[in-house]
Amino acid sequence: MENLLKVTIDGKSIEVPPGTTILQAARQLGGNYPPAMCYYSSLKDTGGKCRVCLVKVAQTSETNPRPMPKLVASCLTRVEQGMVVENQSSPEVLEARNGVVEFLLINHPLDCPVCDQAGECDLQNLSYEHGTEGTRYEEQRREFNKIDIGPYVQLHMTRCILCYRCVYAAEQLTDSRVHGVLNRGDVSEISTYIQNAIDKDFSGNIIDVCPVGALTDKTYRFKQRVWFSKPFNAHRSCAKCSGQTIAWMKGDAIIRITARKNAFGEVEDFICNECRFEHKQLSDWTIEGPRDMGEDSVISANKYELPVISPAVNVDAKFVSE
């Protein structure tokens, strides 16, 4: 392996094969990798739309030590030998990211208390880290009516940040795509054009790839806040997909099924609509055990672990005889 490229991100070096993007290299390094709202590693052609992952390239390559003139989108820029990247260490990047978050939130309604995505929302986390407390926007926000697309999915276009993830997911996972982005610029919207139903198999995955609450599960609508339900790893034998899911339980009832997501918030194995929507009985699933959502997730709040009490209590024979 002589053609590995050495790239330095925030002072830490890693060697990656050619063709790797800066974002992928940063994720391999761990730590503070750039956030991404539109890029999805398992979907082709995603990325480059949200501009959240902007980084500063301080040195383009070994042979070309000049910095890149502007901040670049790390999800699309490929690494070069000897590239030096500044992510969290550059105040310029952080300022740009704060600006991008402010732009993303311009048309995003403040309805987190109503939204089912709250608690596992990428935009919520992003604005918590990079956003400001108030808004400077005074004009009218975009408003749309919510639309039922198909029996299982509901579209809240007001919440959409136009990341195109669901379009690519429908294009690459289902038989044929029936929705897309209509119009341009300020009036562009996700739509099925004429109230078409999204009922293709694997179409439920557009709910999981949506970084905000624009596409939500209708069978889960207002059932429970995510942090009051408990996630369990569950599986069932399914002919169409891997059947590896998370069952979200409230008491003994399964209230929602989602695909398993990795540390970067991306789905590991896309699951079919049958697993997602039609099997809500506890008997349909084999529960493997509680799923670790990470320390800093609100889903982990209020879930106290029971103290482990050893069943074999060591009793001294002397006390028993007395």
Add this chain to the structure above:
Amino acid sequence: MIEYKLTNKRKIMFRKPMTFMERIYLPAVLKGMAITLSHLFKKKATIQYPEQKRPMSEVFRGLHILKRDEQGAERCTACGLCALACPAEAITMTAAERKPEEKKLYREEKYASVYEINMLRCIFCGLCEEACPKAAIFLQNDVMAPASFEREDFIYGKDRLVEPLKLN
């Protein structure tokens, strides 16, 4: 019989025999009566509670109330942040979707169909009030949870928590 002794530092106590004045008890009884009598003319330490009430602090945290907005619609949207903030886990709720004809009753498209606070669990810390993004729940500074003999009486549902509609 075994004599139990903890230490050897035992001190033998000696009690003096009572004098004649002490043995007739009458001076002591009269002294006590005088103290009782003097208290009749002093300021009372107690109040007649249900009729009389002590002044309460402005920031007293008493019984919860779920407020309505200016139009009389319920402000609570069942976001669950009060229940999340609650250190005693006293709050539970179930959300429901508002129907188009219920627009006057509820402010947001989601509302709490069931909202319960267990007043026996509640420690009246006011964190729910702080967490509420919709200014829906408040702890009243002039009402306390009344006493009761039944535990069930302390689980307050929406019937007792929601602010009554003002009739104009």
